[in-house]
Amino acid sequence: MRLNGEISYLLSEEEKENERVSLMSLSPPPQHRLIVGYALTSKKVKSFFQPKLERLARKKGIVFIAIDQCRPLMEQGPFDIVLHKLTGKEWQQILEDYGEKHPEVTILDPPAAIQHLHSRQSMLKDVADLNLSDCYGTVGTPKQLVIIKDPSSIPDAVSKAGLTLPLVAKPLVVDGSAKSHELSLAYDEYSLSKLDPPLVLQEFVNHGGVLFKVYIVGEAIKVVRRFSLPDVNKHQLLSTTGVFRFPRVSCAAASADDANLDPSVSELPPRPLLEKLSRELRRRLGLQLFNIDIIREYGTRDRFFVIDINYFPGYSKMPGYEHMFTDFLLSVVQSKYSRRLSNS
Numbered sequence: 001m002r003l004n005g006e007i008s009y010l011l012s013e014e015e016k017e018n019e020r021v022s023l024m025s026l027s028p029p030p031q032h033r034l035i036v037g038y039a040l041t042s043k044k045v046k047s048f049f050q051p052k053l054e055r056l057a058r059k060k061g062i063v064f065i066a067i068d069q070c071r072p073l074m075e076q077g078p079f080d081i082v083l084h085k086l087t088g089k090e091w092q093q094i095l096e097d098y099g100e101k102h103p104e105v106t107i108l109d110p111p112a113a114i115q116h117l118h119s120r121q122s123m124l125k126d127v128a129d130l131n132l133s134d135c136y137g138t139v140g141t142p143k144q145l146v147i148i149k150d151p152s153s154i155p156d157a158v159s160k161a162g163l164t165l166p167l168v169a170k171p172l173v174v175d176g177s178a179k180s181h182e183l184s185l186a187y188d189e190y191s192l193s194k195l196d197p198p199l200v201l202q203e204f205v206n207h208g209g210v211l212f213k214v215y216i217v218g219e220a221i222k223v224v225r226r227f228s229l230p231d232v233n234k235h236q237l238l239s240t241t242g243v244f245r246f247p248r249v250s251c252a253a254a255s256a257d258d259a260n261l262d263p264s265v266s267e268l269p270p271r272p273l274l275e276k277l278s279r280e281l282r283r284r285l286g287l288q289l290f291n292i293d294i295i296r297e298y299g300t301r302d303r304f305f306v307i308d309i310n311y312f313p314g315y316s317k318m319p320g321y322e323h324m325f326t327d328f329l330l331s332v333v334q335s336k337y338s339r340r341l342s343n344s
């Protein structure tokens, strides 16, 4: 938190008392403002800054300031937190330089950690390594294969890797563009050579047409249901050939939370399992702001697969996001200050 635009490293006794009071009430003392600089695409600004977020933030003493990408970041601020979702090496370097020069500023999240989610090859690695299995269930990833080039080699590569059809073809790189979300479903081996690498081929897992999105904001998690692709039965598989593009089903505004669904399909994954998964992924990925797409294998109660992880997703679609997000921003700065207080 800033006091008259200065970094308040050395606190007087009175200031320490103010900080203590504010820590207890989870809001900054009145003369303090929590300054959050943000660098987001215009699409993200529009979806994220809903009036209810702006109102609540104002009430809690949080001020959002747009980072001017045409001016050096070093000349802007001071900020307590930098919130960002931009891609590109240049931006990554700017943020890394800024972080080195301003270690007192929390960068959400570190660019190198976000980078890990920009490739569908590395994205699910930590889930696979985690190999989570406990009394609540198992969490794995679908079998997948990366194809860098040469579409004609795909049928052979797929059969060598022992992948079972149908396969979901996903662009390898996830860079926020519409193209990186253009997915297709391939029903037969021959048609695979029509695909356009670089891509990831992932086994399609039947899951009853319902997907769970687990939104993570620091330590808080919230899970919602979304409609997903319908199951593919044996008959459809044998009688269908070709590669079919499909729209961004899980992103549609309509949620499946209120739909009248088969409980064996729609029952949320056990909370302790999701908490463990989220905690572990936060630690392994080094990220605080992401969501996980998870499905339950049809016909099972407790076999789950993570199919996608998104950095700084569409939080405004999550009920109550304004509370979760503002509490998180305050807690980030307050835990930083309580550490400083205990060291002073």
Ligand SMILES: Nc1ncnc2c1ncn2[C@@H]1O[C@H](COP(=O)(O)OP(=O)(O)OP(=O)(O)O)[C@@H](O)[C@H]1O
Pocket (backbone or CB within 6 Å): 142, 168, 170, 180, 181, 182, 183, 202, 203, 204, 205, 206, 207, 211, 227, 228, 229, 248, 249, 250, 251, 293, 307, 308, 310
């Ligand atoms: N392995 C799979 N098995 C079954 N369905 C899948 C699988 N992979 C993807 N899907 C379906 O395709 C949809 C899109 O896949 P995915 O989430 O990987 O793409 P995305 O473009 O990254 O999505 P988002 O908009 O969440 O970023 C999923 O929501 C799900 O309905």
Ligand SMILES: O=P(O)(O)O[C@H]1[C@H](O)[C@@H](O)[C@H](OP(=O)(O)O)[C@@H](OP(=O)(O)O)[C@H]1O
Pocket (backbone or CB within 6 Å): 043, 044, 047, 048, 085, 175, 176, 177, 213, 250, 251, 291, 310, 311, 312, 313, 314, 315, 317
């Ligand atoms: O919250 P979910 O349903 O997961 O969907 C998000 C996607 O996963 C994100 O990839 C989108 O953000 P980008 O378009 O900035 O990548 C994000 O875009 P948005 O923030 O503009 O809504 C969403 O589409």
Ligand SMILES: [Mg+2]
Pocket (backbone or CB within 6 Å): 250, 293, 308, 309
């Ligand atoms: Mg997804």
Ligand SMILES: [Mg+2]
Pocket (backbone or CB within 6 Å): 174, 308, 309, 310
């Ligand atoms: Mg995604």
